[in-house]
Amino acid sequence: MRDYVKIIDRLKRLDLPLNIIDTVNDYPIHLLRLESLTDIPKNILITGGVHGDEPAGVEAVLQFLARDNTELLKRFSFTVIPCVNPSGYVHDTRENRDGIDINRSFEEEKVREVVILKRAIGQTQFSFTIDFHEDYEATGFYLYEGKKDEKYLGPKIANAVKSIGPIDTEDSGEDAPDIAEGVYKVASKWGTQGLAPYLLHYHSEHVIITETPTTWPLEQRAALHLGVLDTALSYY
Protein backbone atom coordinates (compact mmCIF):
# COMPACT_ATOMS: atom_id res chain seq x y z
CA MET A 1 0.00 0.00 0.00
CA ARG A 2 1.27 3.45 -0.91
CA ASP A 3 0.25 6.51 1.05
CA TYR A 4 -1.88 8.82 -1.10
CA VAL A 5 -2.34 11.14 1.89
CA LYS A 6 1.32 12.14 1.49
CA ILE A 7 0.59 13.16 -2.10
CA ILE A 8 -2.43 15.18 -0.99
CA ASP A 9 -0.34 16.84 1.74
CA ARG A 10 2.34 17.84 -0.75
CA LEU A 11 -0.32 19.29 -3.06
CA LYS A 12 -1.92 21.24 -0.22
CA ARG A 13 1.43 22.72 0.79
CA LEU A 14 1.86 24.24 -2.67
CA ASP A 15 0.91 27.87 -2.99
CA LEU A 16 -1.46 26.99 -5.84
CA PRO A 17 -5.24 26.64 -6.22
CA LEU A 18 -6.08 22.96 -5.83
CA ASN A 19 -9.21 21.62 -7.51
CA ILE A 20 -10.69 18.22 -6.74
CA ILE A 21 -12.34 17.27 -10.03
CA ASP A 22 -13.95 14.13 -8.57
CA THR A 23 -13.28 11.14 -6.36
CA VAL A 24 -12.82 7.47 -7.26
CA ASN A 25 -13.08 4.86 -4.48
CA ASP A 26 -13.03 7.84 -2.07
CA TYR A 27 -9.68 9.08 -3.42
CA PRO A 28 -9.71 12.62 -4.84
CA ILE A 29 -8.34 13.32 -8.31
CA HIS A 30 -6.74 16.77 -8.39
CA LEU A 31 -6.31 19.30 -11.14
CA LEU A 32 -4.22 22.44 -10.97
CA ARG A 33 -4.14 25.28 -13.45
CA LEU A 34 -1.04 27.44 -13.64
CA GLU A 35 -2.25 30.53 -15.45
CA SER A 36 0.11 32.29 -17.81
CA LEU A 37 1.34 35.83 -17.29
CA THR A 38 0.58 36.54 -20.96
CA ASP A 39 -2.82 36.92 -22.61
CA ILE A 40 -1.96 34.60 -25.48
CA PRO A 41 -0.37 31.55 -23.88
CA LYS A 42 0.10 28.14 -25.34
CA ASN A 43 -1.85 25.53 -23.35
CA ILE A 44 0.14 22.61 -21.99
CA LEU A 45 -1.28 19.47 -20.31
CA ILE A 46 0.80 17.40 -17.87
CA THR A 47 -0.45 14.07 -16.48
CA GLY A 48 1.00 11.44 -14.16
CA GLY A 49 -0.12 8.27 -12.46
CA VAL A 50 -2.34 6.87 -15.23
CA HIS A 51 -0.72 3.56 -14.31
CA GLY A 52 -0.77 3.25 -10.53
CA ASP A 53 2.44 1.23 -10.27
CA GLU A 54 4.52 3.95 -11.97
CA PRO A 55 5.16 6.41 -9.11
CA ALA A 56 7.94 8.43 -10.77
CA GLY A 57 5.37 10.13 -12.97
CA VAL A 58 3.46 11.39 -9.94
CA GLU A 59 6.75 12.42 -8.33
CA ALA A 60 7.78 14.34 -11.45
CA VAL A 61 4.48 16.22 -11.53
CA LEU A 62 4.80 17.14 -7.85
CA GLN A 63 8.34 18.41 -8.40
CA PHE A 64 7.16 20.44 -11.39
CA LEU A 65 4.43 22.05 -9.28
CA ALA A 66 6.79 22.79 -6.38
CA ARG A 67 9.46 24.54 -8.42
CA ASP A 68 9.54 28.14 -9.69
CA ASN A 69 7.94 28.19 -13.17
CA THR A 70 7.85 31.99 -13.56
CA GLU A 71 9.84 31.99 -16.81
CA LEU A 72 7.63 29.31 -18.38
CA LEU A 73 4.47 31.13 -17.32
CA LYS A 74 5.51 34.05 -19.54
CA ARG A 75 4.67 31.78 -22.48
CA PHE A 76 2.52 28.92 -21.26
CA SER A 77 -0.53 28.00 -19.20
CA PHE A 78 -0.45 24.57 -17.62
CA THR A 79 -3.23 22.15 -16.81
CA VAL A 80 -1.81 19.55 -14.45
CA ILE A 81 -3.34 16.29 -13.22
CA PRO A 82 -0.81 14.76 -10.81
CA CYS A 83 -2.39 11.33 -10.33
CA VAL A 84 -5.05 10.10 -12.74
CA ASN A 85 -5.38 6.69 -11.06
CA PRO A 86 -5.18 7.18 -7.27
CA SER A 87 -6.62 3.77 -6.34
CA GLY A 88 -4.00 2.12 -8.56
CA TYR A 89 -1.34 4.32 -6.97
CA VAL A 90 -2.38 3.26 -3.46
CA HIS A 91 -2.49 -0.45 -4.32
CA ASP A 92 0.55 -0.34 -6.63
CA THR A 93 -1.39 -1.70 -9.60
CA ARG A 94 -1.20 -0.69 -13.24
CA GLU A 95 -5.00 -0.88 -13.46
CA ASN A 96 -7.67 0.92 -11.47
CA ARG A 97 -9.62 -0.73 -8.63
CA ASP A 98 -11.86 -2.51 -11.15
CA GLY A 99 -8.85 -4.08 -12.87
CA ILE A 100 -9.19 -1.82 -15.90
CA ASP A 101 -6.20 -0.31 -17.69
CA ILE A 102 -7.25 3.35 -17.97
CA ASN A 103 -4.74 3.82 -20.76
CA ARG A 104 -6.68 1.38 -22.94
CA SER A 105 -10.11 2.80 -22.11
CA PHE A 106 -10.47 6.27 -23.61
CA GLU A 107 -13.23 5.13 -25.94
CA GLU A 108 -15.10 3.46 -23.08
CA GLU A 109 -18.01 5.35 -21.57
CA LYS A 110 -18.10 3.69 -18.14
CA VAL A 111 -14.56 3.93 -16.81
CA ARG A 112 -14.74 6.49 -14.02
CA GLU A 113 -11.27 7.98 -14.38
CA VAL A 114 -11.78 8.39 -18.13
CA VAL A 115 -15.14 10.10 -17.68
CA ILE A 116 -13.64 12.43 -15.06
CA LEU A 117 -10.67 13.35 -17.25
CA LYS A 118 -12.78 14.01 -20.32
CA ARG A 119 -15.13 16.22 -18.32
CA ALA A 120 -12.20 18.15 -16.80
CA ILE A 121 -10.57 18.72 -20.19
CA GLY A 122 -13.84 19.80 -21.77
CA GLN A 123 -13.20 21.48 -25.13
CA THR A 124 -9.69 22.68 -24.27
CA GLN A 125 -7.09 22.45 -27.03
CA PHE A 126 -3.45 22.01 -26.10
CA SER A 127 -0.27 22.85 -27.98
CA PHE A 128 1.56 20.10 -26.17
CA THR A 129 0.69 17.23 -23.82
CA ILE A 130 3.08 15.07 -21.82
CA ASP A 131 2.11 11.87 -19.97
CA PHE A 132 4.68 10.39 -17.57
CA HIS A 133 5.08 6.59 -17.47
CA GLU A 134 7.54 3.91 -16.40
CA ASP A 135 8.73 0.57 -17.75
CA TYR A 136 9.69 -2.35 -15.50
CA GLU A 137 11.70 -4.12 -18.17
CA ALA A 138 13.55 -1.21 -19.76
CA THR A 139 17.24 -0.62 -19.20
CA GLY A 140 17.04 3.05 -20.20
CA PHE A 141 14.45 5.69 -21.00
CA TYR A 142 12.45 6.03 -24.21
CA LEU A 143 9.68 8.20 -25.61
CA TYR A 144 6.58 7.90 -27.72
CA GLU A 145 5.76 10.96 -29.77
CA GLY A 146 2.78 12.05 -31.84
CA LYS A 147 2.75 15.35 -33.71
CA LYS A 148 0.11 16.45 -36.17
CA ASP A 149 2.63 18.19 -38.45
CA GLU A 150 5.02 15.19 -38.13
CA LYS A 151 7.93 17.56 -37.44
CA TYR A 152 9.16 15.39 -34.59
CA LEU A 153 11.19 16.83 -31.73
CA GLY A 154 11.74 13.48 -29.99
CA PRO A 155 15.19 12.76 -31.46
CA LYS A 156 16.54 16.14 -30.30
CA ILE A 157 14.86 15.77 -26.91
CA ALA A 158 16.21 12.25 -26.35
CA ASN A 159 19.68 13.47 -27.23
CA ALA A 160 19.39 16.44 -24.86
CA VAL A 161 18.34 14.37 -21.82
CA LYS A 162 20.56 11.32 -22.22
CA SER A 163 23.05 12.92 -19.84
CA ILE A 164 20.48 12.14 -17.11
CA GLY A 165 20.48 8.45 -18.03
CA PRO A 166 20.95 6.22 -21.07
CA ILE A 167 18.45 5.62 -23.85
CA ASP A 168 16.88 2.16 -23.94
CA THR A 169 18.18 0.41 -27.02
CA GLU A 170 15.74 -2.51 -27.01
CA ASP A 171 12.77 -2.42 -29.35
CA SER A 172 9.69 -0.99 -27.63
CA GLY A 173 7.76 -4.17 -28.39
CA GLU A 174 4.60 -2.13 -28.69
CA ASP A 175 4.19 -2.28 -32.42
CA ALA A 176 5.28 1.33 -32.82
CA PRO A 177 7.40 2.58 -35.73
CA ASP A 178 10.80 4.07 -34.88
CA ILE A 179 11.32 7.80 -35.24
CA ALA A 180 14.88 7.60 -33.91
CA GLU A 181 16.78 5.56 -31.35
CA GLY A 182 14.64 5.54 -28.21
CA VAL A 183 11.80 7.47 -29.89
CA TYR A 184 8.70 5.70 -31.21
CA LYS A 185 5.75 7.05 -33.10
CA VAL A 186 2.33 7.07 -31.48
CA ALA A 187 0.90 4.65 -34.03
CA SER A 188 -2.45 5.28 -35.69
CA LYS A 189 -3.20 1.56 -35.41
CA TRP A 190 -3.44 2.00 -31.63
CA GLY A 191 -6.67 3.90 -32.21
CA THR A 192 -7.69 6.34 -29.48
CA GLN A 193 -8.01 4.05 -26.44
CA GLY A 194 -4.83 5.42 -24.85
CA LEU A 195 -4.73 8.86 -23.21
CA ALA A 196 -2.00 10.30 -25.44
CA PRO A 197 -3.45 8.98 -28.74
CA TYR A 198 -6.88 10.20 -27.65
CA LEU A 199 -5.51 13.66 -26.88
CA LEU A 200 -3.56 13.75 -30.14
CA HIS A 201 -6.71 12.97 -32.06
CA TYR A 202 -9.08 15.32 -30.26
CA HIS A 203 -7.21 17.84 -28.11
CA SER A 204 -3.49 18.27 -28.75
CA GLU A 205 -1.14 19.20 -31.59
CA HIS A 206 1.74 17.30 -30.02
CA VAL A 207 1.97 14.52 -27.44
CA ILE A 208 4.87 12.78 -25.75
CA ILE A 209 4.79 9.75 -23.46
CA THR A 210 7.96 9.43 -21.38
CA GLU A 211 9.00 5.97 -20.16
CA THR A 212 11.67 5.62 -17.47
CA PRO A 213 13.17 2.34 -16.23
CA THR A 214 11.93 1.37 -12.77
CA THR A 215 15.45 0.22 -11.89
CA TRP A 216 16.71 3.82 -11.79
CA PRO A 217 16.43 5.72 -8.47
CA LEU A 218 13.18 7.68 -8.16
CA GLU A 219 14.96 11.05 -8.31
CA GLN A 220 16.67 10.12 -11.57
CA ARG A 221 13.39 8.99 -13.10
CA ALA A 222 11.66 12.23 -12.07
CA ALA A 223 14.60 14.25 -13.44
CA LEU A 224 14.31 12.49 -16.79
CA HIS A 225 10.57 13.21 -17.03
CA LEU A 226 11.12 16.88 -16.24
CA GLY A 227 14.11 17.07 -18.56
CA VAL A 228 11.95 15.89 -21.43
CA LEU A 229 9.21 18.38 -20.51
CA ASP A 230 11.62 21.32 -20.29
CA THR A 231 13.43 20.41 -23.49
CA ALA A 232 10.15 20.06 -25.37
CA LEU A 233 8.93 23.44 -24.09
CA SER A 234 12.19 25.07 -25.18
CA TYR A 235 11.09 24.43 -28.79
CA TYR A 236 7.88 26.44 -28.33
Ligand SMILES: [Zn+2]
Ligand atom coordinates in the same frame (compact mmCIF):
# COMPACT_ATOMS: atom_id res chain seq x y z
ZN1 LIG B 1 2.51 3.25 -17.93
